[in-house]
Amino acid sequence: MYMDHSATSPVDREVFEAMKPYFVDKFGNASTLYSMGRDARKAMESARTQVALLIGAKAEEIIFTSGGTESDNIAIKGVAYRLKDKGNHIITSAIEHPAVEETCKYLEKNGFEVTYLPVYEEGIVRISDLEDAITDRTILITIMHANNEIGTIQPIAEIGEIAREKGIYFHTDAVQSVGKIPVNVEDLNVDMLSLSAHKVYGPKGIGALYVKKGVRLEPIIHGGGHEKGLRPGTENVAGVVGLGKACEIAEKNLSYDAKYITNLRNKLIKGVLDSVEQSYLNGHPIKRLPNNINFRFSSIEGESLVLHLDSKGIAASTGSACSSKKLEPSHVLTAIGLKEVDAHGSLRLTLGKENTAEDIDHAIKSIQEVVKTLRELSPLWCAAPDAEK
The missing domain is CATH 3.40.640.10 (Type I PLP-dependent aspartate aminotransferase-like (Major domain))
Structure with a gap:
């Protein structure tokens, strides 16, 4: 996907x-x-x-x-x-x-x-x-x-x-x-x-x-x-x-594609934010591209998240493709005020006209599973007080 x-x-x-x-x-x-x-x-x-x-x-x-x-x-x-x-x-x-x-x-x-x-x-x-x-x-x-x-x-x-x-x-x-x-x-x-x-x-x-x-x-x-x-x-x-x-x-398909993809985007955002604790949406909730979702998750590392999702058949990224091999955090995420540790926990999903509602369901479920697995392995998550989880 x-x-x-x-x-x-x-x-x-x-x-x-x-x-x-x-x-x-x-x-x-x-x-x-x-x-x-x-x-x-x-x-x-x-x-x-x-x-x-x-x-x-x-x-x-x-x-x-x-x-x-x-x-x-x-x-x-x-x-x-x-x-x-x-x-x-x-x-x-x-x-x-x-x-x-x-x-x-x-x-x-x-x-x-x-x-x-x-x-x-x-x-x-x-x-x-x-x-x-x-x-x-x-x-x-x-x-x-x-x-x-x-x-x-x-x-x-x-x-x-x-x-x-x-x-x-x-x-x-x-x-x-x-x-x-x-x-x-x-x-x-x-x-x-x-x-x-x-x-x-x-x-x-x-x-x-x-x-x-x-x-x-x-x-x-x-x-x-x-x-x-x-x-x-x-x-x-x-x-x-x-x-x-x-x-x-x-030009011919712009209106239809934008509406279709926006609905998929909104479903994915709601599904993840409602089901994964300490998950957040980066950027403006409305003034954003129809196909763009950028999440951050506390106490996990973005590259690990991307690789685990890849094993579930989902191609995503943790920032710009032009910067994905750099070790420093995204300059975009730090510019909006995120700390480096939070910026490193980002996930970018950008949808297209060939994506389906079934894809979104699979993505939500996969993100839930992967975040849970990575947090069980994360010393930051394990060490955090229950109130912060």
Whole structure:
């Protein structure tokens, strides 16, 4: 039972079938002039329209990349390098994905100043903190739409309004939200938005960056003139076709899938919190992605919990897939105020459209059994006074 869709999702069968011809039969280079190349270019432009329709953009505002990480880098560094003579201050949040966090840290080493806004217990940025952080040297605000670990949704439209009033570029990493909740770049007031195919039943290694018409970015990769010079290199036509098809399917099924998965999520949250003592939900209980559940359990260790669940046929995680091999606690969980020992007892379950009510029943029962087993072995649990149990 796969419950780690925030790490990646299976490729939809329709997506796979749409991609297949572009590996063998329609393999032309989209930048060539003969018919095979023109056919590849036509397929790419069709996919560009499919991506744009999902997020309420214009096709010409979509730049294809290798995924969310590259999109984030192009947006953040592109603004920083283009506007470095105007200012050197960037605002972000304390719970960004490493693709944003590490990019900002890199820029800090190269003459830029970065403010990391706190998010408090529920994992949400406060507008007052943002307003206080803005200076006359601020050139970029980059705040993720929804968090990859705890699923909290940020007030992006409000942040965008402030950025627009102040004449500051605004970028959002929407890798986790696109295809799961309504995302419209005009409604969100964003100048740039990152997305990735493999989070929405598309292939790995392909993504896109929305760049609002009129926004100028400094290229961070140099070569040919592909993708308006922002992402040079021979185009991944099969991947682009897969991304486009995945976005088309997501747009068609968005309302139904969100409602269906939200019901499963709520059932799982209630089932675990009602039946497992000292279990807690991390993040905002309502302002969260439809598919995201992030629990913590007192006196047990998250990695052990994940491995025991794996033995029961459940694929889950204990934090971000990009950080799962690190020994330090999740920076997201510590940012919402958890102690290290509590942060290490986390479990992330992220659902998908193929999950069923029967899956949820099995997950609840399995979590009950595994937590009980691990606590019987835990010196922390055994040593705790009965009143604390």
